Each structure stands twice: as structure tokens, then as C-alpha cells.
Amino acid sequence: MEFEISPRAFEIKKRRILTASVKRQVAILNGYRCSFPGCDQNLMLDGSSFIGEISSIEAVHPHGPRHNPSKNGDELLEIDNYLLLCPNHHAIIDRQPEIYSTEWLKNAREDHLNKVSEILSVAKGVVEIKLDEQVEISLEEAIGVWKVNRENSSEEFWQGLLQKCPAVLSQIFPQSMFKLGSKCYVGGKSITNSGGNLVDFIYASRLTGNIVLVEIKTPKTRLLGKKYRSNAYSISEDMSGSFVQVLNYKDQLMKEYYKLSEGDKGSSFSAFNPKCLIVIGTLESELKDGDQYKSFELFRNSTTNVEIVTYDEIFQKAQDILDMVK
Structure with missing residues (x-):
């Protein structure tokens, strides 16, 4: 016996939906709050129950509200096409697309993301984030801040974020590492005292105490x-x-190593030809052709004891690790 497949069944089979990972990113970007102007309802109840709904600005499917036939399916599945709403406002915007147009929703989304960014950033960009002790939650929040603030040019902002979430940088090192300190003095009376030059962070191996x-x-x-x-x-x-x-900084630290280590009895660290790390720029925004990639890679691969990584590389690594533990 042969069975016929109706066009409707075929349409359902082809439906494209957001992955769980993208939904989480949308929720994080929106601060787990409704982005409808004036609502701002907290959609994470008691820290465990999530009542938010992911709403598309331009519907993926032809019969949905505000569908844009000039865009392909991949474009409509990008994060920029989604916002987080409470159940009431999700129903309202989809029932009245003539009022809540694409432009209106894009403006509402942008205003809400700016508001979330301001909440996360105080005192010239120093991030104030309540981090969970579980690594994956800390990474998740840091990745959310990164996605909202890619264009932020404040060093204080990024130092603040990486200070709040040391797990981001610790993923770079092959050994088990932990943050020994931030804004460390490498030429003063001790490793954390004033009186010398400042290095942004010092990380140390849990096993040997050797620093980066x-x-x-x-x-x-x-x-x-x-x-x-x-x-x-x-x-x-x-x-x-x-x-x-x-x-x-490394040269000065090596010259004054014994004085620094003796002056800071509470922090056991070693300086066995320590490595240096520079976190700088992004590959995706600057390197546009093969010659640029080649020039950059030739330079950083030829350096000795200095590792160079970009922001998009470290946060992609953090995302990969987060995806593995989810």
C-alpha cells in the first residue's frame, strides 16, 4: 500500500527552528528580562524557572508576522532577528504586526540591549557581574557580555570583565591555571604592593606555581x-x-624576583622563564584577505615566550567549552 504525503506534512518537516544554544544566547543578551518597552519583567523565577519566550522580529516562515521574503532562512535565524519577551507581550506583538512593525521591534531590541549593557557596566565600563561558582555559568555570563560589547574600546571594561571571570583566560593555558592577581606590580615591594609598574594579570600554574x-x-x-x-x-x-x-614587565620581574617573592609570603609563585600573553584585537573585523592572515600568523608564530590571542579567539574557545559541558 502506498501512502501520500500531504504538502502540509512536508512543510512541517522542513521547518527550521533555533537551536537551544542560540536560544540561551538570546536570553543572556537580554539579561533574562522582557525587552518590551516599559515591561522589564524578570523572566527567571527563583533562579531556576524560565518563563521567557523567544520572539522573531521577522518571521522565518512565510505565514508568520512580519515575514520578509527577500531574506533567506539563514539570515532569519541569526541572533539579531530575535528578542526576549514575556508571554503577554509576545502574544501582543504577533497579533498586531501592523503596529509592532519590524522597525519598531528592532528599535525596542536595541534600546533594551543598551540598557542591559549599562547595567552590566558601571564606573567607566568596569563590569559588575554576580558570578556563579560553576565554571559554565561564569563563562556563559562573560560570553553574553562579549556579544553585546564587541565595539567597546575601553581597556578598563575588558580588564573588569576578565577579572570577574578568570575562567575565560585560564582556558588558553595548557596547564591547570588560576588567577594569582590583577593589576600586579612587578617592581614594587611585593607582587601585590604599590611602587612599580603594573601588569594587567598574573596567572599561575596550580602544580608548579610558575606564572604567566x-x-x-x-x-x-x-x-x-x-x-x-x-x-x-x-x-x-x-x-x-x-x-x-x-x-x-617580564625583565623587571626577573630582576626583582627574590625580593618580590619574599615580600609576599601569602602567594607562592615561581618565575621559571615565565611566558607572556597579549590579548588584543579581533580576527573577524580586521583581517579580510589571505595576505593579512599570513602576515599576522607569521608574526605571532615567530615570537618566543610571548603568545598573542585575539578576543574573538578566546571567547570562541570559551563558547566551545561551554557547549561541551552543557
Whole structure:
């Protein structure tokens, strides 16, 4: 016996939906609050029950509200096409698309995300985040802040975020590492006392105590300078300056290692030819062709004891780890 498949059944089979990972990202970006103007309802009840609903600005399916036939399915499944709403306001905007138009919802989303960003950022961008002790929650919140603030050019902002969530940087190191301190003095009376030059972070191995010196720039810091030859680019002034600066910190630390370690009995650390790390720029926004990628990779792969990573690389690694433990 042969069975016929109705067009409706075929349409349902082809339906494209958001993954759980994207839904989580939308919720995090919106601060787990309704983004409808004037509502701001907390959609995470008692820290465990989630009542929010993910709403599309332009419907993925042809019969949905505000569907845009000029966009393909992949475009309509991007995070920018979604906002978080309480059940009441989700129903309201979908029943009245002539009032709650695409432009209206995009403006509401942008205003809400700006508000969330301001709440997370105080005192010139120093992030105030309540972090859970579980690594995956800390990473999840940090990734949410990264997605909202990619264009933030404040070093204080990024130092504040990485200070609140040391797990982001600790994922870079092959050994088990923990944050020994932030804004550490490498030429004063002790590793945490005033009186010398400041390095942004010092991480230490849990097993050997050996340290890594970390210098933080911003996602907006340039990686490359001008085109030098037909197929080569120079390194930016900020990049080369950061490179020399972190090596200077290492040199000063090595010269005063015994004085620093003796003056800080509470923090056991070692300096066995310690490595240096620079966090700077983004690959996705700056490197547009093969010659740029090649110039950048040739430079960073030729450096000794200085590792260079970009912001999009460290947060992609954090996302990969989060996806594995979810």
C-alpha cells in the first residue's frame, strides 16, 4: 500500500527552528528580562524557572508576522532577528504586526540591549557581574557580555570583565591555571604592593606555581599596520608596543624576583622563564584577505615566550567549552 504525503506534512518537516544554544544566547543578551518597552519583567523565577519566550522580529516562515521574503532562512535565524519577551507581550506583538512593525521591534531590541549593557557596566565600563561558582555559568555570563560589547574600546571594561571571570583566560593555558592577581606590580615591594609598574594579570600554574604575565588591550585595537609589500603587512604600533611592554614587565620581574617573592609570603609563585600573553584585537573585523592572515600568523608564530590571542579567539574557545559541558 502506498501512502501520500500531504504538502502540509512536508512543510512541517522542513521547518527550521533555533537551536537551544542560540536560544540561551538570546536570553543572556537580554539579561533574562522582557525587552518590551516599559515591561522589564524578570523572566527567571527563583533562579531556576524560565518563563521567557523567544520572539522573531521577522518571521522565518512565510505565514508568520512580519515575514520578509527577500531574506533567506539563514539570515532569519541569526541572533539579531530575535528578542526576549514575556508571554503577554509576545502574544501582543504577533497579533498586531501592523503596529509592532519590524522597525519598531528592532528599535525596542536595541534600546533594551543598551540598557542591559549599562547595567552590566558601571564606573567607566568596569563590569559588575554576580558570578556563579560553576565554571559554565561564569563563562556563559562573560560570553553574553562579549556579544553585546564587541565595539567597546575601553581597556578598563575588558580588564573588569576578565577579572570577574578568570575562567575565560585560564582556558588558553595548557596547564591547570588560576588567577594569582590583577593589576600586579612587578617592581614594587611585593607582587601585590604599590611602587612599580603594573601588569594587567598574573596567572599561575596550580602544580608548579610558575606564572604567566598577561597584557590586555581591547577588541578595537589594531593588529596590523600599513601594507609593506605587495603581499605583506606591517604590525601595528599598538601591537609592537604591547609586545615590548610585556617583555619589559617580564625583565623587571626577573630582576626583582627574590625580593618580590619574599615580600609576599601569602602567594607562592615561581618565575621559571615565565611566558607572556597579549590579548588584543579581533580576527573577524580586521583581517579580510589571505595576505593579512599570513602576515599576522607569521608574526605571532615567530615570537618566543610571548603568545598573542585575539578576543574573538578566546571567547570562541570559551563558547566551545561551554557547549561541551552543557
